[in-house]
C-alpha cells in the first residue's frame with residue numbers, strides 16, 4: 402500500500418521519506434506534555450494521585466476561589482531544570498509565569514498558569530536513531546504549567562460533570578523544533594523523551610493514564626522548498642503507535658488535498674483511533690487569542706548557578722551514554738544494547754547479572770529471550786521479576802561447568818522463574834543433571850542406530866544432513882539430558898565405524 406513512500410534502503414545518511422510520488426516532504430514538530438512526578442500540585446499542597454474519587458484532591462487555590470495565593474512547588478522547578486539539563490538546554494536564570502486566558506468549565510479560574518515569554522529551559526536537543534542513522538532533534542523550549550480539570554459527559558442527561566482533581570497538576574511542555582520528517586522519526590523521538598524522563602524519575606511516562614501525551618504539528622511542502630506549508634495541529638495523542646498512524650494519515654490527507662487542487666487550512670484536528678482518521682475539531686478559541694500576561698501572584702523564578710550545579714550532580718547516566726557503554730564495555734551488539742538500556746531497571750538488572758559473574762552476551766540472550774517472554778506473559782515489570790540477576794548468573798555457571806545443557810537450561814530457567822528457587826535446587830529436585838557418562842550415551846546411540854538401519858545406510862551413502870536426525874533421536878531417548886558435545890563426538894565416531 403505504501404508505494405508512495407520512498408523508503409531509502411538503510412543507507413547511513415538516510416534521506417527523509419518523501420510522499421505523493423516523491424513530490425512532497427513532511428515537516429513535523431511535537432509538543433509533549435509530561436506530568437511531573439511530584440507528590441503535590443504545582444501551586445498548592447493537594448495530592449496528585451491518579452484515579453481518586455472526583456474532586457477529592459482540590460482546594461481553593463486550584464479551583465480558583467478569589468482571594469487565594471498560589472505558592473510554587475520547588476520540586477517542580479527542580480524537575481524541569483533536571484529535564485532541561487538532560488536534554489542539553491540552557492536553563493534560564495530568571496523565568497516567570499504567565500496567565501493564558503480562556504474560559505472553559507474545566508478551568509474555573511478562567512486562565513491557565515503557564516510560561517510564555519520566559520520559559521525555564523530553551524535551545525536543547527535529543528538524538529534519535531532511525532534505520533541506523535543518528536539524527537538530532539532540536540528542543541525549542543521546556544516550560545512548566547498547570548493541568549486543567551476534566552469534563553465528564555456521562556449518563557446522557559442535559560448536563561456534564563466537572564472533575565477538578567487534575568487542576569493544578571504540574572506539567573512540563575517539551576516543544577521540539579520542526580526537525581522531524583517522518584512518522585517513524587516522530588515515534589522514535591517520543592520514545593526517547595519517555596526514556597529520558599523515566600531515567601530521570603521526573604515523569605512515570607504512563608501514556609494510558611495521560612502522564613505523557615503529545616500534540617503534533619504537521620505540514621507538507623514540495624521537496625526543495627524552504628518555506629513551511631500551512632500546518633494542522635493533531636491533539637492529545639497518547640501512544641507511540643498512534644503518533645505514527647495519526648501523522649501518517651495527516652500527511653496523506655494533506656498531499657491528497659493539495660494534489661486535488663485544494664488548500665490546507667490551519668486548524669486543530671483530533672485523531673480517532675477507532676476509525677484511523679483525523680477529524681477537524683472546533684477549537685476552544687482562535688489561536689493566539691489567549692491574551693497572555695504576566696502572572697501577578699507569582700514572583701519570577703530565580704535559579705542560581707549553585708542550584709543548577711546541585712541538580713546537575715544528581716543526573717544519572719542517560720540512555721544514549723549507557724547504550725554506548727554497553728557496546729564498548731560488554732562487547733554487545735547495538736541491537737542488544739539498545740533493548741537493554743531502553744528502561745533503566747532493565748539496564749540495572751543486566752549489570753547486576755553480569756556483576757554476579759554472568760558472561761555478558763549470554764546474560765543478554767537470556768534476558769531478551771526467556772526473561773522478557775515470561776515477564777510479558779504476566780505483564781510484570783522487571784522490578785517484580787521473581788527471578789533475580791544472581792540466580793541467572795548461577796544458572797549460567799551450571800551450563801559452563803557442564804552440569805546442565807543449554808537445552809535443559811530452558812526448563813531450569815522457567816522453573817526458577819515460577820518457583821523463585823535457585824538453579825541448583827531446581828536441577829536437584831527435578832533430576833535435570835546433564836548426562837556426561839560416556840557409556841550411557843553410547844548405549845543410547847547403539848540403540849537408535851540399530852532401530853534406524855535404513856537411515857544409517859543413507860547417511861553412509863552421503864546424506865550427511867541425517868546427523869541432525871540421529872542427534873534428535875538420541876536426545877529424545879535421553880530426555881534432553883545428554884551432554885551435546887559428547888553426544889555429537891560419539892555419534893560421529895560410531896557412524897564412521899559402522
Ligand SMILES: [Zn+2]
Nearest residue numbers: 445447460463
Ligand atoms: Zn489544591
